[in-house]
Amino acid sequence: xxxxxxxxxxxxxxxxxxxxxGLALGTVMVVCLLWVxxxxxxxxxxxxxxxxxxxxxxxxxxxxxxxxxxxxxxxxDREITGADDGTREYxxxxxxxxxxxxxxxxxxxxxxxxxxxxxxxxxxxxxxxxRLEYGNAIFYPVSMQLGxxxxxxxxxxxxxxxLYALVEECxxxxxxxxxxxxxxxxxxxxxxxxxxxxxxxxxxxxxxxEVQADAALTAQIDAKEKEKEKWNAEYEILAxxxxxxxxxxxxxxxxxxxxxxxxxxxxxxxxxxxxxPNQFGFGDKVGFFVSQFWGFxxxxxxxxxxxxxxxxxxFGTFVMTVLMSIAVMPFGVLAAIYLREYAKxxxxxxxxxxxxxxxxxxxxxxxxxxxxxxxxYMAGGTIDRLFFPDYVASKVxxxxxxxILWASLTLALMTxxxxxxxxxxxxxxxxxAVREGAxxxxxxxxxxxxxxxxxASAPGLLTxxxxxxxxxxxxxxxxxxxxxxxLAPELxxxxxxxxxxxxYKFMHLGFHIYDVGFQSPDSEAAxxxxxxxxxxxxxxxxxxxxxxxxxxxxxxxxYSTSAF
Amino acid sequence: MTxxxxxxxxxxxxxxxxxxxTAAGSTEDKAVNDSETLIEVKDNFGFNYGSTxxxxxxxxxxxxxxxxALIGPSGCGKSTxxxxxxxxxxxxxxxxxxxxxxxxxxxxxxxALEIISLRKKVGMVFQKYNPFPKTIYENVxxxxxxxxxxxxxxxxxxxxxxxxxxxxxxxxxxRLHESALGLSxxxxxxxCIARAIANEPEVILMDEPCSALDPIATGKIEExxxxxxxxxxxxxxxxxxxxxxxxxxxxxxxxxxKLIEYGETTKLFTNPQEKRTEDYVSGRFG
Ligand SMILES: Nc1ncnc2c1ncn2[C@@H]1O[C@H](COP(=O)(O)OP(=O)(O)OP(=O)(O)O)[C@@H](O)[C@H]1O
Ligand SMILES: [Mg+2]
Numbered sequence: 001x002x003x004x005x006x007x008x009x010x011x012x013x014x015x016x017x018x019x020x021x022g023l024a025l026g027t028v029m030v031v032c033l034l035w036v037x038x039x040x041x042x043x044x045x046x047x048x049x050x051x052x053x054x055x056x057x058x059x060x061x062x063x064x065x066x067x068x069x070x071x072x073x074x075x076x077d078r079e080i081t082g083a084d085d086g087t088r089e090y091x092x093x094x095x096x097x098x099x100x101x102x103x104x105x106x107x108x109x110x111x112x113x114x115x116x117x118x119x120x121x122x123x124x125x126x127x128x129x130x131r132l133e134y135g136n137a138i139f140y141p142v143s144m145q146l147g148x149x150x151x152x153x154x155x156x157x158x159x160x161x162x163l164y165a166l167v168e169e170c171x172x173x174x175x176x177x178x179x180x181x182x183x184x185x186x187x188x189x190x191x192x193x194x195x196x197x198x199x200x201x202x203x204x205x206x207x208x209x210e211v212q213a214d215a216a217l218t219a220q221i222d223a224k225e226k227e228k229e230k231w232n233a234e235y236e237i238l239a240x241x242x243x244x245x246x247x248x249x250x251x252x253x254x255x256x257x258x259x260x261x262x263x264x265x266x267x268x269x270x271x272x273x274x275x276x277p278n279q280f281g282f283g284d285k286v287g288f289f290v291s292q293f294w295g296f297x298x299x300x301x302x303x304x305x306x307x308x309x310x311x312x313x314x315f316g317t318f319v320m321t322v323l324m325s326i327a328v329m330p331f332g333v334l335a336a337i338y339l340r341e342y343a344k345x346x347x348x349x350x351x352x353x354x355x356x357x358x359x360x361x362x363x364x365x366x367x368x369x370x371x372x373x374x375x376x377y378m379a380g381g382t383i384d385r386l387f388f389p390d391y392v393a394s395k396v397x398x399x400x401x402x403x404i405l406w407a408s409l410t411l412a413l414m415t416x417x418x419x420x421x422x423x424x425x426x427x428x429x430x431x432x433a434v435r436e437g438a439x440x441x442x443x444x445x446x447x448x449x450x451x452x453x454x455x456a457s458a459p460g461l462l463t464x465x466x467x468x469x470x471x472x473x474x475x476x477x478x479x480x481x482x483x484x485x486x487l488a489p490e491l492x493x494x495x496x497x498x499x500x501x502x503x504y505k506f507m508h509l510g511f512h513i514y515d516v517g518f519q520s521p522d523s524e525a526a527x528x529x530x531x532x533x534x535x536x537x538x539x540x541x542x543x544x545x546x547x548x549x550x551x552x553x554x555x556x557x558x559y560s561t562s563a564f
Numbered sequence: 565m566t567x568x569x570x571x572x573x574x575x576x577x578x579x580x581x582x583x584x585x586t587a588a589g590s591t592e593d594k595a596v597n598d599s600e601t602l603i604e605v606k607d608n609f610g611f612n613y614g615s616t617x618x619x620x621x622x623x624x625x626x627x628x629x630x631x632x633a634l635i636g637p638s639g640c641g642k643s644t645x646x647x648x649x650x651x652x653x654x655x656x657x658x659x660x661x662x663x664x665x666x667x668x669x670x671x672x673x674x675x676a677l678e679i680i681s682l683r684k685k686v687g688m689v690f691q692k693y694n695p696f697p698k699t700i701y702e703n704v705x706x707x708x709x710x711x712x713x714x715x716x717x718x719x720x721x722x723x724x725x726x727x728x729x730x731x732x733x734x735x736x737x738x739r740l741h742e743s744a745l746g747l748s749x750x751x752x753x754x755x756c757i758a759r760a761i762a763n764e765p766e767v768i769l770m771d772e773p774c775s776a777l778d779p780i781a782t783g784k785i786e787e788x789x790x791x792x793x794x795x796x797x798x799x800x801x802x803x804x805x806x807x808x809x810x811x812x813x814x815x816x817x818x819x820x821x822k823l824i825e826y827g828e829t830t831k832l833f834t835n836p837q838e839k840r841t842e843d844y845v846s847g848r849f850g
Binding site: 431433434436437438439440441442443444447451452455456 | 650652655680681683684687688690692694695696697698706707709710711756759760763
């Protein structure tokens with residue numbers, strides 16, 4: 001044996017590098033995407049300092065026609081496009097949309113006065129306010145009007161503490177009356193709507209004369225009207241309570257002055273949160289971040305989805321994905337069992353298998369169109385005709401319109417191939433020896449599948465579920481046709497009987513991204529919202545997948561083959 | 565199973581057997597007589613996988629409550645024959661057979677016969693242990709559960725009895741509800757035996773049950789076979805000549821799908837009638 005022979009390298013070694021490169025490339029792309037989304041999505045909630053700056057006298061980038069001064073937080077800092085000398089421009093968030101008409105302003109660094117170019121000034125007392133309307137305001141407080149005659153000037157020592165306390169009070173009151181309106185008044189509205197539909201159904205296809213001539217019918221209608229009266233009376237009481245609380249929101253008001261000189265007075269009830277970002281220490285910043293993030297997670301959207309939280313969208317996405325999973329799993333698994341275990345391998349089975357696999361390549365919008373035709377019009381229409389004649393008679397579709405059930409089923413149909421393929425693989429991976437063992441014990445084929453094969457392939461089934469969930473949760477196009485809306489007044493699961501409302505339209509994170517990012521007039525303002533929403537959508541999918549993976553690992557441990 | 569085995573005994577086994585049977589058994593061997601016979605392969609039984617025939621012209625009687633060993637070089641069709649007894653080959657597409665096999669006088673190829681009830685009476689232990697991905701307890705009671713017997717007391721009793729008989733009870737009695745896949749290879753094989761006897765079958769088929777085991781586990785299983793033969797009819801395939809001599813009462817030697825010699829184990833090994841048998845048992849080929 002010569003040393004030369006021993007030194008010969010095995011063939012194919014360079015291929016290892018090729019595979020490693022493939023992996024690295026893929027990983028880098030995914031990580032970059034996630035990083036961009038994560039950073040942009042998460043920094044939205046981090047408080048930024050507010051600067052007060054002055055422009056050169058001859059600048060064309062004034063915020064207000066009257067003065068060169070303006071205040072804002074930097075939302076972007078970039079090189080001017082086309083400039084090769086490295087000059088920069090800032091994008092400022094100047095807020096006060098009600099007064100300026102815009103919220104963002106690009107200002108070249110060169111347009112700032114000399115002193116501001118090097119060091120941006122951060123006034124200590126400047127305030128930022130999140131408002132119910134027109135987004136944030138940036139201002140100096142002037143005074144507070146408490147009730148009708150008491151006025152508290154901003155110079156008073158405990159002015160800010162008082163202001164914050166009153167805003168907090170308003171927030172609590174708002175939470176109370178929205179709960180009242182949502183829950184109690186919502187329940188009454190439900191009942192009234194139902195009675196209206198019944199009345200409509202009674203009088204459908206009849207002229208007023210005919211109705212008046214029919215004594216029995218008029219009596220019926222009267223009874224219904226009486227019932228409605230009762231609800232209305234209850235409604236009045238609650239509405240009055242809510243109205244009182246709403247009025248209390250207007251009781252006190254704040255007058256503030258922008259750095260550009262304009263003054264404005266707003267009732268305290270119009271503010272959500274007032275803070276002085278330039279006085280924040282690190283702890284305050286973290287606290288602010290957490291509360292903002294939590295608000296984003298848990299609140300309803302405001303101002304055409306541009307402000308506030310996205311809770312209904314998270315919830316809608318979650319419920320839809322769960323419903324989809326419930327629908328797709330049994331369906332896909334049963335289909336796969338038949339295909340793999342029972343069907344005789346032949347032209348037909350091969351055809352079915354090809355068809356199922358190709359189903360995965362059908363554009364999702366086609367599924368949406370199918371959902372409209374099949375689920376909404378055919379299935380929904382039939383259900384309405386059979387079980388809800390009142391709704392049909394009054395021409396209000398109940399199930400015959402887009403809703404969370406049809407959306408879930410449409411997505412279930414779309415993800416069937418994923419489940420079928422992975423189930424088939426899982427079934428095929430169960431060793432023949434184990435099946436023979438079961439059969440040799442006198443089990444029938446079905447018992448073998450049910451008691452031995454399925455438990456053993458459960459981890460594989462869950463892999464299918466994970467893939468299906470990820471695909472389903474991220475889908476938007478078909479949903480637009482079958483029940484997703486920009487703004488859903490009610491959640492698909494709530495405290496009004498029957499608690500789960502499969503007919504409701506719902507909000508969805510994916511659609512929310514599309515809506516906010518591409519349908520809103522102010523694309524600049526929408527950007528942070530889009531990133532944050534995308535981040536949450538990914539987070540939701542990850543969390544749901546983690547849950548499935550945990551279950552899968554548990555099952556795997558239970559059924560894993562031991563080492564021998 | 566009474567329908568399968570005991571009842572037709574009168575009509576079929578009393579028929580005169582082809583003289584062919586004794587020919588294979590040789591002169592000195594006292595042939596298995598009608599009353600001793602449990603399994604009978606007859607009418608020149610043949611078996612094909614698709615178009616390839618792997619078993620040819622078999623006629624043999626396997627006695628009740630005895631251990632019968634099937635030996636022969638690899639690929640000679642031992643497993644195939646064994647798997648005919650509980651019709652495990654039915655899982656394979658394109659199989660066909662000629663001749664007949666009866667168990668307790670009842671043809672197992674009778675179209676009226678329910679394969680599942682046949683398998684309940686003819687248990688099988690495979691060459692490679694194949695416990696189910698379930699707990700030890702559930703493995704043992706599997707055959708009871710699939711027959712719809714779910715009485716807790718009965719199951720408990722069955723688990724203990726079967727595990728005791730398969731000499732596994734002491735090792736696993738504290739972990740009955742843990743996964744069976746955590747057992748060692750030998751334990752798993754004994755578990756598979758416990759599983760096969762839980763249902764009280766009449767026949768136990770064993771296809772090289774010790775091929776994956778160490779000598780100690782093998783010893784335990786051999787002891788077990790010895791014990792089981794008081795109640796069961798055992799047919800065992802083995803490549804180990806010593807094992808065949810140790811555990812079996814009768815031995816059948818197969819070569820290329822044909823039965824070459826069949827007789828009492830001691831006779832077959834000490835005084836083989838056929839040259840090929842002699843060569844094989846003395847290790848000159850195989
Ligand atoms: N599923 C099958 N399809 C086609 N031919 C098969 C099949 N199973 C076994 N055979 C063939 O039948 C013959 C007998 O096989 P069998 O498994 O019965 O042999 P064996 O005696 O058990 O061998 P070993 O001692 O190696 O287990 C072999 O030639 C084998 O190739
Ligand atoms: Mg074999």
